[in-house]
Amino acid sequence: MDLAKSVLVVVDVQNGFVSSKSAPIVPHVADVVRRWEEAGGTTVFTRFVNHPGSPYERLINWSRMQKSPEIDIVDDLVPASQRAVKVLDKPIYSLFTEEGAATVTEHGWTDIVIVGIATESCVLKTACDAFERGLTPWVVKDAVYSHAGQEAHEAGLLVTSRFIGRRQLIDADALFTEKLVGTG
Helix, strand or coil, X not given: CEHHHEEEEXXXXXXXXCCCCCHHHHHHHHHHHHHHHHCCCEEEEEEECCCCCCHHHHHHCCCCCCCCCCCCECHHHHHHHHHCCEEEXXXXXXXXXXXXXXXXXXXXXXXXXXXXXXXXXHHHHHHHXXXXXXXXXXXXXXXXXXXXXXXXXXXXXXXXXXXXXXHHEECHHXXXXXXXXXXX
């Protein structure tokens, strides 16, 4: 993986998605972000924002994540988000809104390294959308989790591995110690 052509995408690590089940993943995400930045990598943060009248409200009766403090990035990651290339507000599961896709294209990123919440929804959809755009997605499996708990997390990892390939799910140590992060 060429670090200059790669981006770490921190998906939706927001107050409203941090539950008693997902809270333990936040330090792991922060550690990956720190190590990525120390290696010289760039980051993008996403924030899910659920607008009134959205399909989430209309179809699944879910009206959370509409305003602060729920939509705010967790305190532990605010400094890193301020150093990011972009903090992208998105009304969909994926990074790949029109603005997100343009940002990826503008920077020439070919590898999309994904950490965050939730494994079975926004992480999965971002990875699949990257794959379908001909990019190389990497899901850091020990830095993603679900606010719905272990069963949803494991289901997300299973489906992600089926959609993008089992080898694309790596752990943080492999990302940094097996020379995935390097100069080419």
